[in-house]
Amino acid sequence: MIEININPDVLVIGGGVAGILATQKIRKQGYSVSILDQGQGFEPDPCYKMESASYYSNTIQELKKDPKVSWLEDGQITKVDGMLGDFKVYVKSNGKVERKNFGAIVVATPFDCIPVFEEYGLTPGENVFSVNHLLELLSENKPPTGIAVFLTTFQEETNPVSFKNIVLNAIEIGKLGSTVYVFVRNVKTAAPGLEKLILHAKNHGVMIIKSNKAPEVEIKDNRPIVTTYDPIIKKDIEIYADYVIIEDKIVPNEKNNEISELFGIHTDSNGFLQTNNVRRIPVFTNRKGIFVVGSAANIKPFPYILTDAIDVSCEIQGLLKGGGKVEVEETISIDQEKCVRCLTCYRVCPHGAIYWDVDRVAISSLVCEGCGICTAECPMNAIQINEYSDDKIKDELKDILKSKGDEPLFVAFCCKNSAFEAAKGAEKQGIDLPKGFKVIKVPCAGKVDVDYVLEALVKGVDGVIIGACYKDNCKSEKGNIFASYRIAHLKDILSQIGINPKRVELINVASNMPKEFGLKLQEVSKKIVGMGS
Amino acid sequence: MNKKVMVLGGGIAGLSAALELSKKNIQVELVEKTCFLGGKSIGFTCKATDKCQQCGACVVEEVLRDVVEQPNINVHLRTEMEQVVKNGRFKVKLKKSNSIPKENQILTGFSKYNSPYKVVIGNVQGSEDAVSIDRLGTEGELDVDALIIATGFTPFDPTARATYGYKRWGNVITALELENTLRTEVKAIKPSDGQRAKKIGFIQCVGSRSQTFNSVWCSEVCCPYALRMASMIKHKYPDTEIWIFFIDIQNVGKEYSSFLEQIKSDIKLVTATPIDIFPAQDNKVKVAYEDDIEDRRKLEEFDLVVLSVGIMPNKDNKELSKIINIDLSEHGFFSDIDPLRPSLTSREGIFLAGTTTGPKDILSTISHAKGAVCETLTYLGGKK
Numbered sequence: 001m002i003e004i005n006i007n008p009d010v011l012v013i014g015g016g017v018a019g020i021l022a023t024q025k026i027r028k029q030g031y032s033v034s035i036l037d038q039g040q041g042f043e044p045d046p047c048y049k050m051e052s053a054s055y056y057s058n059t060i061q062e063l064k065k066d067p068k069v070s071w072l073e074d075g076q077i078t079k080v081d082g083m084l085g086d087f088k089v090y091v092k093s094n095g096k097v098e099r100k101n102f103g104a105i106v107v108a109t110p111f112d113c114i115p116v117f118e119e120y121g122l123t124p125g126e127n128v129f130s131v132n133h134l135l136e137l138l139s140e141n142k143p144p145t146g147i148a149v150f151l152t153t154f155q156e157e158t159n160p161v162s163f164k165n166i167v168l169n170a171i172e173i174g175k176l177g178s179t180v181y182v183f184v185r186n187v188k189t190a191a192p193g194l195e196k197l198i199l200h201a202k203n204h205g206v207m208i209i210k211s212n213k214a215p216e217v218e219i220k221d222n223r224p225i226v227t228t229y230d231p232i233i234k235k236d237i238e239i240y241a242d243y244v245i246i247e248d249k250i251v252p253n254e255k256n257n258e259i260s261e262l263f264g265i266h267t268d269s270n271g272f273l274q275t276n277n278v279r280r281i282p283v284f285t286n287r288k289g290i291f292v293v294g295s296a297a298n299i300k301p302f303p304y305i306l307t308d309a310i311d312v313s314c315e316i317q318g319l320l321k322g323g324g325k326v327e328v329e330e331t332i333s334i335d336q337e338k339c340v341r342c343l344t345c346y347r348v349c350p351h352g353a354i355y356w357d358v359d360r361v362a363i364s365s366l367v368c369e370g371c372g373i374c375t376a377e378c379p380m381n382a383i384q385i386n387e388y389s390d391d392k393i394k395d396e397l398k399d400i401l402k403s404k405g406d407e408p409l410f411v412a413f414c415c416k417n418s419a420f421e422a423a424k425g426a427e428k429q430g431i432d433l434p435k436g437f438k439v440i441k442v443p444c445a446g447k448v449d450v451d452y453v454l455e456a457l458v459k460g461v462d463g464v465i466i467g468a469c470y471k472d473n474c475k476s477e478k479g480n481i482f483a484s485y486r487i488a489h490l491k492d493i494l495s496q497i498g499i500n501p502k503r504v505e506l507i508n509v510a511s512n513m514p515k516e517f518g519l520k521l522q523e524v525s526k527k528i529v530g531m532g533s
Numbered sequence: 534m535n536k537k538v539m540v541l542g543g544g545i546a547g548l549s550a551a552l553e554l555s556k557k558n559i560q561v562e563l564v565e566k567t568c569f570l571g572g573k574s575i576g577f578t579c580k581a582t583d584k585c586q587q588c589g590a591c592v593v594e595e596v597l598r599d600v601v602e603q604p605n606i607n608v609h610l611r612t613e614m615e616q617v618v619k620n621g622r623f624k625v626k627l628k629k630s631n632s633i634p635k636e637n638q639i640l641t642g643f644s645k646y647n648s649p650y651k652v653v654i655g656n657v658q659g660s661e662d663a664v665s666i667d668r669l670g671t672e673g674e675l676d677v678d679a680l681i682i683a684t685g686f687t688p689f690d691p692t693a694r695a696t697y698g699y700k701r702w703g704n705v706i707t708a709l710e711l712e713n714t715l716r717t718e719v720k721a722i723k724p725s726d727g728q729r730a731k732k733i734g735f736i737q738c739v740g741s742r743s744q745t746f747n748s749v750w751c752s753e754v755c756c757p758y759a760l761r762m763a764s765m766i767k768h769k770y771p772d773t774e775i776w777i778f779f780i781d782i783q784n785v786g787k788e789y790s791s792f793l794e795q796i797k798s799d800i801k802l803v804t805a806t807p808i809d810i811f812p813a814q815d816n817k818v819k820v821a822y823e824d825d826i827e828d829r830r831k832l833e834e835f836d837l838v839v840l841s842v843g844i845m846p847n848k849d850n851k852e853l854s855k856i857i858n859i860d861l862s863e864h865g866f867f868s869d870i871d872p873l874r875p876s877l878t879s880r881e882g883i884f885l886a887g888t889t890t891g892p893k894d895i896l897s898t899i900s901h902a903k904g905a906v907c908e909t910l911t912y913l914g915g916k917k
Contacts, residue, residue: 028911055873156790157782186781189751192891195742196749210781212804231825268787276787278587281896298787304897306875310904317907318556421594421645428645473585510579512594512644516719 001327004366006085007103008323009034010316013077013259015042016110017052018294018305020059025313026106027066031320034100035063036072036091038109038255045110045295046132047161047250050168051302080262083352083367084289084319085326103320105263106312107273107285108293109256113248116153120217120246127224127243134169134245143176146242149226150182153247154214158184159299160191162250167197169245170206181239182208183215183228191301217244250299264352265290266477272297279475283312286477287352288367289319328366331386332375336360338382345374345383350477371476372447376486388443393452400438401459407436408462408529412521413448414439417475418511419467425514433518434525436462445469445506446479450490453504457494463528465521466506473510480508500531535560535605536913539625539677541614541853544572545895546887547683548596549902550909554681555603557910562677563600564609566630566849568652568669569642571597572685574895576643578715580761582768587786588761589895590716596899597646611669617857622676623882629670639663643716679909682867682878683886683902684853689740689748689842697739697840702812705838708735708758721766721773723837725816730837731772734820735759736807737779741843750864752843753892756783759841760796767799776801776833778822810838844892857883866891876905884908 008031012023015037023033044056063069075093082088087102115130122128129137131150137143150166152158163184170180187210189195202208215228226239252271260267265285268276274285274297282304283291291312294305334345339361346354346361353367354374363374363383375383381390400411414420420441426433442448445468453464466487468480484506491501505524509517536559540547543565551561569575575597577590600606609627616626634640637655642648651663688709691699699705703725706714714722721730737759741752756779763775777800785792796802805822808830813819817834824831846865847853854861859878862868867889869875876884886905887898 157784157793159784186783188783189742189781190753190756190783191751193750195751199744199749234828269791270788272787274787276587278585278589278592278896281587281589281787282900299784303872303875306873307897307900307904310875310907311900314553314903314907417595418591421598425645428650469585470579470581471584472587473581473591508581508583510581510585510591512575512577512591512716513579513719514645515717516579519719 002330002365003325004085004328006320006323006326007101008032008320009102010104010106011036011087011089011100011102012106012108013038014108014110014296015040016045016108016295017048017056017302018108018110018296018309020056020063021305021309022106022108022293022312023063023069024059025309026316027063027069029313029317030322031316032068034070034072034102036075036077038076039074040110046113046135046248047111047165048302049135050165050172077259077262083287083355083364085366087289103289103323104316105290106293107259107263107265107290107296109253109259109273109296111250111295112253114251115246115248116155117246119153119155119214120151122217122244122246127222128246129243130246130248131166131169132248134173138172143173144243145177146179147239148173148178148180148243148245149224149239149241150180150245151215151217151247152182152184153249154185157186158188158247159250160188160194160301161299162247163188164191164194164197164301166247167201167206171201171204174204174206180206181226182206183226184208184210185212186210192303194301253296256296263287263290274298275472275477277472277474277477279473283308283315286350288369291315331365331370332363332368333384333386334361334363335382335384338380340380342379344377344379348373348377348482369476371444371479372442373444373476373479373482376447376449377482385443388447390449393440393442394455396440397452397456400440401461404460405436408525409436409438409460410434410463410465410525410528411438411440411456411461412465412467413442413445413452414467415445415469415479416441416443418469418473419507419509419517421511422509422514422517423467425512426518429514431514431518432522434521437521437525444474444476444479445483446474446476448483448486450486453490457499457503462503463525464504465524466504467517468506468508470508470510502527503531536678537562537676538679538681538909539564539623539675540681540683542572542683542685542889543570543608544683544685544887545574545593545596546685546889546898546902547572547681548600549899550681550683550886550906551606552596552600552603553903553906554909555605557906558605559913561606562609562675563606564612564614564627566611566613566632568611568633568640568649568666569647570600570608570610571642571644571647573688573709576713576716578712578762578765580765582764586761586764588758592899593895594644594646597644601646601648609671611666612671614853614856617680619882622678623680625675625677625680627671627673627675629672633666643713678882678913680857680883681886681905681909682853682857682883682889684847684849684889686844686846686888686892687848689746689845691739691840691842693746694739696808697736697810698812698818699840702810702818704730704816704818704836705810705840708755708762708839708841711762711839712758715762715765720770721837723816729770732774732834732836733763733766733776733839734833734835735763735775735777735839735841736820737777737841738806739840739842740845742780748843748845748864750892751783753783754894755841755843757785757894759839760785760792763800764796775799776803776835778803778805778807778820780804780806844888847889859883874908875901876908882912
């Protein structure tokens with residue numbers, strides 16, 4: 001057992017709706033919170049303003065009175081060290097850098113908005129402006145009147161958050177006397193209450209017109225004319241508008257990339273701070289103790305930001321447990337005699353569990369998820385997971401080899417999160433598996449060392465299968481990808497030493513698909529049986 | 534003394550709530566009406582193509598495993614709640630459920646963690662390894678400190694849309710049935726002859742977004758499951774032709790722009806609500822729809838038509854609402870009383886988790902259920 005000291009303070013990054021909600025919920029669990037705004041101010045994100053402005057201001061007021069909330073205004077994070085229980089974050093604010101310690105981090109960066117004027121060849125002006133600008137006009141009590149046309153983005157699809165905001169604005173200016181049209185390709189309804197709101201809007205005179213093609217806008221005598229084909233009345237229509245309101249496209253916060261680098265958390269292809277991985281959605285990142293809420297992770301309707309915030313507050317309670325000393329069982333260790341300080345493990349660890357401790361490489365058993373990618377990548381075999389040590393796995397292999405009879409022998413190294421479950425399921429459900437099929441459980445396909453496979457083949461196993469999770473489903477982000485690299489490499493070695501490389505195959509499968517696993521195994525084993533031994 | 538919480542419903546919401554409670558050392562009484570844990574989502578298929586599509590079906594299997602392995606979760610299968618009386622704690626009266634399907638059949642679980650795995654009703658040959666239904670069910674009273682309602686949803690019954698011919702034409706199935714078939718058989722099968730369907734039509738919004746059926750909501754999950762199943766089938770069997778009829782396509786997943794581009798190249802997307810479905814030769818089915826672009830009625834023939842049925846309130850909600858004395862929303866879901874605390878009900882000590890409050894996908898349901906546990910713990914902590 002190792003004793004670790006857990007800091008019970010939490011850092012929330014982002015002063016928008018997600019940040020405020022997260023702060024409120026984490027405070028409810030009793031933890032002190034520092035909330036950092038990176039220059040956007042403590043304001044609700046414009047796209048949530050209509051539906052959450054009053055809630056937002058009430059919450060801010062409540063939190064301002066709370067002595068356990070610290071406000072870091074217009075701050076910039078310059079450096080981050082440490083890990084769960086003891087993050088050290090350097091924040092630059094008012095010209096000076098200060099180090100602060102936190103037990104957990106919640107990333108809740110607000111959205112950025114880009115109005116899509118360009119898509120329509122428009123420049124903003126008195127009668128051409130964005131939805132955000134309309135919000136300003138409304139808050140200044142200067143609502144425009146006349147014929148209003150809302151134009152959503154047609155280049156990509158809009159989304160339920162942005163669309164809801166447009167519908168709320170449309171209802172509002174409709175009430176104030178405007179005649180309102182909204183143009184959209186697909187009406188986005190996938191948010192709680194949105195379908196009903198859209199119906200309400202229609203019943204109150206808002207005309208929502210669907211079209212496959214973007215309308216065209218021409219400015220004539222300072223008046224925008226919107227032309228489009230109406231599929232319902234089946235002809236072109238022209239609307240002489242008094243003003244045109246352009247959608248603000250929601251994009252990830254421009255600071256997300258910086259945060260990704262500083263904190264070592266991965267982004268998805270859009271730039272949200274969470275990979276597109278089912279093991280992470282909705283609030284987890286690749287690092288234990290760092291969470292994402294709402295707009296930091298994806299475009300989410302308001303009620304889902306709320307569940308994210310509550311979810312995160314519970315997770316934080318589960319991890320920090322009030323702070324103080326905790327005992328952690330040592331699950332993984334580095335043999336310092338063997339270690340040559342090459343830092344390969346540091347580079348490959350997807351969870352940021354490996355660190356430099358004065359003069360040596362160290363692993364935190366608190367943060368380690370036990371995937372074993374580092375153990376397989378370590379060129380010196382210096383790292384061992386207690387539960388899945390090389391010796392234990394090789395002993396299992398030896399036992400399997402003893403059982404070899406006349407039939408071909410197949411050994412499958414199966415990830416405990418997917419293929420291992422599928423194999424057990426196949427057994428239970430009486431699904432046909434190749435005769436002579438044996439399973440060795442591994443914590444992740446990324447744990448499977450090239451040595452294991454070579455040893456198996458050399459000592460008489462006819463075929464080796466690595467059962468892995470699908471891409472974007474790996475609990476350790478890239479364990480399955482490491483496995484596929486290694487197998488490609490191994491196949492080269494095998495063909496050089498005269499072993500048919502098809503004796504080794506990687507199979508992707510999900511835990512709940514035993515039949516599929518059975519079918520894929522049959523396919524592989526048939527080829528191997530055909531080779532003879 | 535350890536606190537005890539009853540979780541009503543053994544689907545993914547109830548399982549997630551039970552698991553979270555148990556991890557916090559709370560004793561759980563998990564009450565499930567059917568003979569199996571896992572609810573509807575345990576029968577869902579993995580929808581991966583060459584990569585995972587984030588449907589969350591595999592996660593259900595994992596949560597079920599963890600629940601089964603927890604020692605402080607007491608499972609009551611084939612059991613319903615009959616009465617609740619609050620006297621400081623809650624005194625809950627349980628009874629055996631009678632809403633079990635017809636006699637003389639063997640029911641099988643979807644997961645290896647379903648225990649029992651096979652349940653026999655009546656007399657059936659070859660049922661030696663099955664557990665008799667008569668051995669399942671709890672009757673009597675239990676005292677608990679709080680209740681979590683996680684009774685889920687009922688899929689829209691497409692027989693109400695009579696022109697679609699569900700249950701009349703053999704090769705018209707629901708998306709839920711397709712989920713189950715893909716999970717167990719790994720291909721889309723025509724019920725008429727057990728062969729693989731080579732041309733499939735999905736019809737979206739069956740029951741959802743409808744004023745006729747008083748279901749003025751988007752079920753939020755149907756575009757994701759239909760598009761994901763379609764791309765999975767197309768990946769496994771590229772010779773399959775797939776059409777999807779929809780009103781408005783909804784965004785699927787975190788990277789929906791690139792996903793939609795991919796879908797458009799693989800699958801034919803048609804903006805139309807089909808009017809009629811009727812049988813054609815060789816057990817095929819014809820879909821009649823209005824083509825907006827050509828402005829005329831068109832017919833298209835399919836091997837298999839899949840109805841993307843929506844998420845409706847659980848059909849037992851009215852009865853349950855009376856038992857627990859909590860009102861339903863105008864649409865028949867259990868509604869939260871405070872929009873900022875989505876699990877709270879009008880009765881202290883009773884909380885809501887999952888699709889009982891409205892449509893949610895698997896991952897959102899799990900998240901919502903964790904929130905319900907959070908509220909429950911706050912309640913238990915404050916109640917000395």
